[in-house]
Amino acid sequence: MEYVSLQYALDGISAEKQAMSMGLSSKTVFTHRAASARKLSVKKLSHLLSPKILNSSSSLRKEYCQYLDWPHKSPDS
Secondary structure: OHHHHHHHHHOOOOHHHHHHHHOOOHHHHHHHHHHHHHHOOOOOHHHHHOHHHHOOOOHHHHHHHHHHOOOOOOOOO
16 A cells, blocks of 8 residues: 555545545555655655665665565666
């Protein structure tokens, strides 16, 4: 659920629209988005693309990048 919530957020889809499409309450969606951001140590979803997060060794970050089919290593490495 966390990966899906973050993907919707990064795609610019509101929590309300995501909740409607998934048959959940918007509070549930918001809670999952917030939990995911905390696990990745980001304060805003836009920070997911920051160098600190991109270079993070966090296993959740690696899993999330694999889910999105993004490279989880720095382009310099």
